[in-house]
Amino acid sequence: MSRPPSAFFRGAREMSPALSLLLLLPFLVVLFIAFLLPVGVLLHESLFVPAATLEHYARVFDEPVYLRVLWRTIRIAALVTAICLVLGYPLAVAMARARGVALLLLAACVMLPLWTSVLVRTYAWTVLMRRNGLINDLLIGLGFTDAPVRLLYTEGAVVVAMAHVLLPFMVLPLWTALRAIPTDYARAAAILGARPLRSFVEVTLPLSLPGVASGSLMVFLLALGFFVTPALVGGPQQMMIATLISQQVRELLNWPFAGALVGCLLLLTLVLVAFFNRAMRLDRFVASS
Amino acid sequence: MTRAGEVAVEALRKTFGRVVAVDDVSLTAEPAEFLALLGPSGSGKTTILMTLAGFEHPTSGRVKLNGEDATWWPAHRRNIGMVFQRTTLFPHMSVRDNVAFPLKMRGVPARERGAQADEALATVRLAGYGDRLPNQLSGGQQQRVALARAIVYRPPILLMDEPLSALDKALREEMQLEIKRLQRALGITVVFVTHDQTEALTMADRIAVLDHGRLMQVGTPQALYESPENPFVAGFIGETAFLDGVAERSADPGGPATLRAADGSKLHGTAVAALATGDTAQLAVRPERIRRAEDGLAAEVIETFYVGAETACLLRTAFGAQLRMRIAAGADVPAPGETVRVAWDPAHGRIFRGGA
Numbered sequence: 001m002s003r004p005p006s007a008f009f010r011g012a013r014e015m016s017p018a019l020s021l022l023l024l025l026p027f028l029v030v031l032f033i034a035f036l037l038p039v040g041v042l043l044h045e046s047l048f049v050p051a052a053t054l055e056h057y058a059r060v061f062d063e064p065v066y067l068r069v070l071w072r073t074i075r076i077a078a079l080v081t082a083i084c085l086v087l088g089y090p091l092a093v094a095m096a097r098a099r100g101v102a103l104l105l106l107a108a109c110v111m112l113p114l115w116t117s118v119l120v121r122t123y124a125w126t127v128l129m130r131r132n133g134l135i136n137d138l139l140i141g142l143g144f145t146d147a148p149v150r151l152l153y154t155e156g157a158v159v160v161a162m163a164h165v166l167l168p169f170m171v172l173p174l175w176t177a178l179r180a181i182p183t184d185y186a187r188a189a190a191i192l193g194a195r196p197l198r199s200f201v202e203v204t205l206p207l208s209l210p211g212v213a214s215g216s217l218m219v220f221l222l223a224l225g226f227f228v229t230p231a232l233v234g235g236p237q238q239m240m241i242a243t244l245i246s247q248q249v250r251e252l253l254n255w256p257f258a259g260a261l262v263g264c265l266l267l268l269t270l271v272l273v274a275f276f277n278r279a280m281r282l283d284r285f286v287a288s289s
Numbered sequence: 290m291t292r293a294g295e296v297a298v299e300a301l302r303k304t305f306g307r308v309v310a311v312d313d314v315s316l317t318a319e320p321a322e323f324l325a326l327l328g329p330s331g332s333g334k335t336t337i338l339m340t341l342a343g344f345e346h347p348t349s350g351r352v353k354l355n356g357e358d359a360t361w362w363p364a365h366r367r368n369i370g371m372v373f374q375r376t377t378l379f380p381h382m383s384v385r386d387n388v389a390f391p392l393k394m395r396g397v398p399a400r401e402r403g404a405q406a407d408e409a410l411a412t413v414r415l416a417g418y419g420d421r422l423p424n425q426l427s428g429g430q431q432q433r434v435a436l437a438r439a440i441v442y443r444p445p446i447l448l449m450d451e452p453l454s455a456l457d458k459a460l461r462e463e464m465q466l467e468i469k470r471l472q473r474a475l476g477i478t479v480v481f482v483t484h485d486q487t488e489a490l491t492m493a494d495r496i497a498v499l500d501h502g503r504l505m506q507v508g509t510p511q512a513l514y515e516s517p518e519n520p521f522v523a524g525f526i527g528e529t530a531f532l533d534g535v536a537e538r539s540a541d542p543g544g545p546a547t548l549r550a551a552d553g554s555k556l557h558g559t560a561v562a563a564l565a566t567g568d569t570a571q572l573a574v575r576p577e578r579i580r581r582a583e584d585g586l587a588a589e590v591i592e593t594f595y596v597g598a599e600t601a602c603l604l605r606t607a608f609g610a611q612l613r614m615r616i617a618a619g620a621d622v623p624a625p626g627e628t629v630r631v632a633w634d635p636a637h638g639r640i641f642r643g644g645a
Contacts, residue, residue, distance in 0.1 A: 194365055194390075
């Protein structure tokens with residue numbers, strides 16, 4: 001008597017729910033212990049320590065200094081996202097068209113920074129931007145300025161360094177989206193009378209929007225919670241929310257208030273994801289073609 | 290001199306690195322003609338079409354559209370319609386916006402665009418589908434929309450790159466008739482690439498047969514089928530048996546000729562090119578031309594296949610050549626192992642110089 005092959009060999013589509021759950025189990029355990037549990041504890045403290053209260057949240061919004069940090073965080077993240085998009089889109093277009101060695105080189109240029117530690121890349125920026133750094137030497141040498149310009153510990157430094165660190169997270173989704181657009185579309189647009197720029201605006205750009213959305217969301221969310229770079233190249237005046245949370249936990253040991261800040265960040269993130277998910281409905285065109 | 294609808298390539302040559310994709314092809318499609326480019330994959334037919342569209346530019350030679358030298362024009366300036374093998378409907382635009390796209394590129398006001406697009410959709414029998422998205426249509430409907438989009442701006446020339454190859458057989462045959470009907474109604478010149486000989490024979494006014502980048506023969510379907518000029522065309526279009534031999538005596542082009550096969554059997558046919566005595570040659574004959582004859586060539590029946598309207602007989606001659614014969618329903622069918630004698634009208638045995 002022959003038995004049907006076990007579900008495992010029939011492919012994931014026919015897998016029983018129980019088996020799916022079994023395969024997911026290791027991940028779910030890690031997710032629970034490393035993420036849900038600590039975040040849950042923090043949020044619990046923010047709401048129930050010392051007793052059930054909203055005072056920690058009220059403090060975030062009552063004291064201007066915290067609102068300023070929150071607002072600065074959102075502003076820097078938005079600016080970083082915009083810069084990544086402007087720098088990354090042309091690069092992704094070039095990568096989508098490149099073949100062979102050229103593609104390999106471009107991909108390596110994008111990926112290499114990703115494989116280098118964030119800390120190393122951030123320190124590289126401090127070397128470039130410090131008082132007697134490369135950029136100041138260049139500015140003085142070319143006669144643009146007599147004395148070194150203050151570059152480090154400014155909001156500009158934070159934005160530039162973060163944009164550099166986060167660029168790959170923009171380029172890769174953009175590249176994936178652009179690469180998935182068949183070249184026949186551009187040919188069809190051309191033969192139907194569209195000049196190259198027109199063809200890009202009417203066809204390529206709209207079809208790449210899902211990539212723009214996911215790249216932007218990725219960079220924005222990563223920028224919101226970014227810690228290392230703003231802490232190193234930004235001064236106390238450029239404090240972002242992640243640094244603030246760390247300060248509350250490590251220096252002031254104010255866990256409930258840190259929890260309230262985490263809660264605000266989490267809420268902001270969820271609202272954004274929900275919003276982008278709606279905007280990303282665009283991809284229903286691409287999915288089935 | 291301009292001639293609307295005329296498409297020509299002159300001494301076209303295209304190489305990709307060391308690969309010669311198109312080798313010195315000269316070809317003209319007359320206004321309102323349906324010209325099929327037929328050949329196996331790698332024959333250069335698609336490269337010729339891409340050169341006509343402006344997606345490739347020739348290594349040497351010229352492309353003329355409507356009588357004008359268009360060799361180096363970019364695709365968007367050529368004002369020709371094109372239907373691709375895979376659907377190229379823009380997935381983010383409604384069917385109507387897709388069809389209206391070329392009108393938009395030509396600056397037609399929005400209101401007129403919609404009306405003209407709906408009209409074009411009606412000509413491909415898709416009236417009322419304008420508001421749908423392309424992926425809500427079947428494959429056949431998508432290709433009909435692509436066709437509407439390619440003709441909505443009334444281009445004098447329409448290029449088609451195996452547009453039906455992704456469709457199933459019944460739909461393909463229906464679309465062949467539909468495209469043919471539209472082409473006649475619009476008086477548009479069509480250059481149609483296909484590797485399907487039946488499609489080419491059904492639809493085309495003339496067929497250009499290509500192989501390895503070279504033009505093998507251009508002619509009407511009848512001419513190609515009945516009077517192939519070389520063994521490639523004889524073998525590529527329809528079924529053909531090839532019988533090898535040497536010329537018994539010299540023959541003029543188009544004149545009667547006789548070959549002697551390896552075992553001394555005589556094969557009668559018509560010389561395609563001049564033959565000298567002793568030239569090696571091969572005779573090509575189609576299964577439907579072979580009949581049984583008392584004084585004919587002896588051949589052993591290897592197998593018979595009943596296919597309804599007829600029975601196909603696979604035969605082997607004494608000198609080892611295989612050929613097929615068709616026996617109409619009702620006639621006697623010989624048994625495998627039996628020896629039969631077969632012959633054909635010498636007018637239908639085409640003799641080519643060369644061969645094995």
